[in-house]
Amino acid sequence: MLIIEKKDHVVKISLNRPKKMNALNTEIIRKLADTLEELDRDSHVRAIVLTGNEKAFAAGADINELAATKPVEFVLKQFFRDWERIRTISKPLIAAVNGYALGGGNELAMCCDMIIASETAKFGQPEILLGVIPGAGGTQRLTKAIGRAKAMEMVLTGKTFSAAEALAWGLINRVTAPDEVENEALKLAHEIAAKPPVAVRLAKQAINKAQELPLDHGLNFEQNAFYLLFSSEDQQEGMQAFLEKRTPRFRGK
Ligand code: CO8
Numbered sequence: 079m080l081i082i083e084k085k086d087h088v089v090k091i092s093l094n095r096p097k098k099m100n101a102l103n104t105e106i107i108r109k110l111a112d113t114l115e116e117l118d119r120d121s122h123v124r125a126i127v128l129t130g131n132e133k134a135f136a137a138g139a140d141i142n143e144l145a146a147t148k149p150v151e152f153v154l155k156q157f158f159r160d161w162e163r164i165r166t167i168s169k170p171l172i173a174a175v176n177g178y179a180l181g182g183g184n185e186l187a188m189c190c191d192m193i194i195a196s197e198t199a200k201f202g203q204p205e206i207l208l209g210v211i212p213g214a215g216g217t218q219r220l221t222k223a224i225g226r227a228k229a230m231e232m233v234l235t236g237k238t239f240s241a242a243e244a245l246a247w248g249l250i251n252r253v254t255a256p257d258e259v260e261n262e263a264l265k266l267a268h269e270i271a272a273k274p275p276v277a278v279r280l281a282k283q284a285i286n287k288a289q290e291l292p293l294d295h296g297l298n299f300e301q302n303a304f305y306l307l308f309s310s311e312d313q314q315e316g317m318q319a320f321l322e323k324r325t326p327r328f329r330g331k
Contacts, residue, residue, distance in 0.1 A: 079106045080113060087124035087271035088264060089117055092131070099137035100130045102182045104155070111163035118167050121330060124271035124278070126167075127263045128190055129174040130183075132256065135199070138181025141208065161214045164189050168279045170270050174263035175199045176256060180238065185214040188223060191282060193250040194263040195241040201249065202238035222289050224249050274312035275330040 081092040091113060093100040100106075110128075117123045130136055147157075164186070173179075173190035180202045187193050187201075195201075203216045211217060212233060221229040224247040232239065241253045254262045270278060280303040287296045307313050311331040319326035 079109050082113065084123075085264075086268065087122060088127065088267040089123050089125075090127045090129065090260070090264065092129050093136055094131075096131055096133070098140070099134040099178060100183070101138060101140040101142075102136050102186065103140035103143045104157075104160075107160045107164075111160040114164055114167045114171075118169055123169065124275050124330070125170045125172065125267035127172045127174055127260070127267050128186075129260055129263065130176060132176050134177040134183070135173065135175040135179040136183030136186055137178045138183050138204070139214075158214060161185075161189070165215075168282065169275075170267070170278060170282055172263045172267050174259045175201075175241075175250070176259050178202075178238075181205055181212065181216070182214055185212060185216050185219070188215060188219045188249075191285075192266065193244075194259055194266065195244065195250050195253055196256040196259045197241050197253050198256050199241040199244075199253075199259075200238040201232075201241070201244045202236065203233045204236040204238070206234060207236040219289075220249075223247075272328070274310070274316060274326075274328040276310050276312060277307055280307060 079094055081094050083090045091110070093106065093110075095101060095106060114126065117126055170192070171190040173187040173193045175187055175193055175195040176199060177196070178200050179187045180200070181204055184201050184203055203212050203220065205212050205216070212220070217229070217233060220232065224232075228247050241250065244250045245253050252262070284296070284300045284303050287299045291299065312328045315328060316326045
């Protein structure tokens with residue numbers, strides 16, 4: 079269900095249900111949440127790339143599973159708990175999107191911190207075509223990412239949108255040729271992995287607070303995180319290296 083490859087401080091996770099367009103059933107989401115939490119605890123790992131295959135990042139929640147689920151089962155199974163676990167991973171997550179990122183697939187990409195997409199990628203929230211609405215952040219995170227007007231259009235029409243449109247709306251970071259998506263995402267991951275890991279984590283948290291909190295609370299979080307970093311060895315190394323005109327060696331402490 080998942081293919082995991084490690085190189086230096088970067089891990090690549092590939093969703094692997096190729097015959098089902100990487101449709102996200104409960105099992106794959108549970109496994110992804112378990113894997114990400116394990117990597118979050120592994121001090122050697124500094125950045126994670128999440129990808130699919132050339133046809134699909136993920137074509138949404140598994141409709142076979144959804145169609146057979148009763149309302150109380152969503153409650154009893156705590157259906158979205160694993161999504162919360164993915165959303166709260168503290169290390170940087172980069173989505174490398176080829177092909178379809180639809181419904182839960184687009185929501186999963188939005189759980190990541192940055193999205194690199196192929197010029198042939200297709201984004202959409204087609205739940206309306208199935209008689210429902212997005213359930214894993216598609217009305218909330220999408221609206222914060224691209225604004226109300228475009229979110230309305232995406233969610234209410236269920237249409238798919240190109241990578242170029244997604245880029246223009248600010249949903250994704252950049253567009254590449256199809257065979258360059260993974261490399262580009264890995265390059266970015268390695269670049270971030272070379273930065274001081276504690277500062278990277280706190281920066282990610284602080285930016286996410288900007289989406290969640292009123293400005294004064296967000297600024298307060300930022301200031302406290304800023305103070306805290308002055309207790310890290312990497313802060314001393316970073317500033318000392320600048321003063322000594324040499325390259326810093328960050329150790330994650
Ligand atoms: N669920 C289950 N199976 C799927 C899904 C899916 N989302 N998407 C594709 N598949 C299966 C197809 O049924 C088919 O299986 P089989 O060969 O056994 O018939 C196989 O994958 C290949 O698919 P297609 O033959 O349809 O391939 P095409 O290239 O013709 O079309 C599409 C590709 C356009 C991606 C098409 O498959 C499609 O429209 N898929 C459904 C997209 C969709 O509606 N996604 C939204 C699902 S609902 C949702 O995501 C709600 C999120 C709620 C929160 C998340 C909770 C987990």
